[in-house]
Amino acid sequence: MSIDGNGVAGLLAEVFGAEMTTVRRRCADCHEDHEIGAHRAYRGAAVVLRCPGCGAVAARLLADGDRRLVELRGTWELAAATATA
Amino acid sequence: MSGRLLWRTVTVREVVPETARARTLVLDVDDWPRHVPGQHVDLRLTAEDGYQAQRSYSIASAPEDEALELTIDLVDDGEVSPYLVEEVRPGDQFEVRGPIGGHFTWDATRGGPLLLVGGGSGVVPLMSMLRHLRARGGGIDARLLLSARTAGDVLYADELDRLSGDGIAQVHLTLTRGTPAGWTGFARRVDDDMLRAVGPGPDAARHVFVCGPTGFVEHAIEALLRLGHPPQRIRAERFGPTGGATP
Numbered sequence: 001m002s003i004d005g006n007g008v009a010g011l012l013a014e015v016f017g018a019e020m021t022t023v024r025r026r027c028a029d030c031h032e033d034h035e036i037g038a039h040r041a042y043r044g045a046a047v048v049l050r051c052p053g054c055g056a057v058a059a060r061l062l063a064d065g066d067r068r069l070v071e072l073r074g075t076w077e078l079a080a081a082t083a084t085a
Numbered sequence: 086m087s088g089r090l091l092w093r094t095v096t097v098r099e100v101v102p103e104t105a106r107a108r109t110l111v112l113d114v115d116d117w118p119r120h121v122p123g124q125h126v127d128l129r130l131t132a133e134d135g136y137q138a139q140r141s142y143s144i145a146s147a148p149e150d151e152a153l154e155l156t157i158d159l160v161d162d163g164e165v166s167p168y169l170v171e172e173v174r175p176g177d178q179f180e181v182r183g184p185i186g187g188h189f190t191w192d193a194t195r196g197g198p199l200l201l202v203g204g205g206s207g208v209v210p211l212m213s214m215l216r217h218l219r220a221r222g223g224g225i226d227a228r229l230l231l232s233a234r235t236a237g238d239v240l241y242a243d244e245l246d247r248l249s250g251d252g253i254a255q256v257h258l259t260l261t262r263g264t265p266a267g268w269t270g271f272a273r274r275v276d277d278d279m280l281r282a283v284g285p286g287p288d289a290a291r292h293v294f295v296c297g298p299t300g301f302v303e304h305a306i307e308a309l310l311r312l313g314h315p316p317q318r319i320r321a322e323r324f325g326p327t328g329g330a331t332p
Binding site: 003005006021 | 090125127182183185186187188189299320322323324325
């Protein structure tokens with residue numbers, strides 16, 4: 001099942017404490033910049049976010065009870081989260 | 086928009102039938118932060134034994150509306166939507182958190198021209214944008230292309246007629262699984278010629294929003310890119326799974 005980063009915005013906000021879909025990420029593989037909301041999300045046991053340009057893994061997110069496990073790849077411009085209203 | 090997302094208890098004020106498979110829940114919620122059209126909420130149901138199920142639903146109402154409205158489309162064998170579509174009654178309560186999302190959003194301060202392309206219940210967040218535009222008095226070139234299986238599957242059909250009649254937006258429908266007698270709209274999957282006819286073209290359209298099942302969105306975006314719409318002006322929201330069905 002493929003959705004996009006918008007569909008896991010709540011989970012991302014849980015982890016980061018901020019709206020994340022407008023954050024830009026530079027892919028470590030193809031070096032393209034895309035907003036997190038434009039990334040593809042695949043829901044399995046974990047949520048895997050992938051670069052919309054090349055499909056490289058951008059993040060793995062696992063909600064396990066009250067714990068949230070996150071593995072990030074590429075460059076996430078987190079400052080953008082507070083710059084947008 | 087910042088800070089932790091809070092789960093809030095909402096109370097169903099009214100249930101509005103939309104189609105045979107969808108209905109709108111009008112919700113009362115205390116201290117709801119004003120949303121931006123295009124945003125969604127996470128909705129959580131808790132069973133008596135503590136089991137919880139959570140889904141995301143786009144907000145259908147305009148920020149200017151007094152209540153929060155969600156339009157829920159029935160997903161066969163779904164865990165949450167059958168309850169919301171078939172069983173919920175006024176006075177029932179559940180939890181929502183939000184509003185969520187900043188990527189797939191638009192408000193009138195961002196101007197137009199605006200091209201909205203929706204497949205099936207993908208029209209819901211686009212409707213929030215059009216209702217917001219109506220509340221602001223229109224004045225922006227806004228066009229909606231909505232793909233549905235049959236005339237009976239078109240959400241907000243009467244209201245879309247009024248939006249069109251009042252000059253708030255140009256509304257174009259395409260039906261992919263049969264048309265009623267006398268149908269004058271489109272009757273095929275979204276394609277290049279259809280998008281060209283709806284306009285505005287790539288030189289004019291400032292903001293393009295596409296929402297629907299994953300297959301529909303991919304198909305529509307490919308057509309938009311072929312027409313020359315710059316990818317950075319296209320925002321998409323996909324939902325699934327749909328088993329490859331075309332709305």
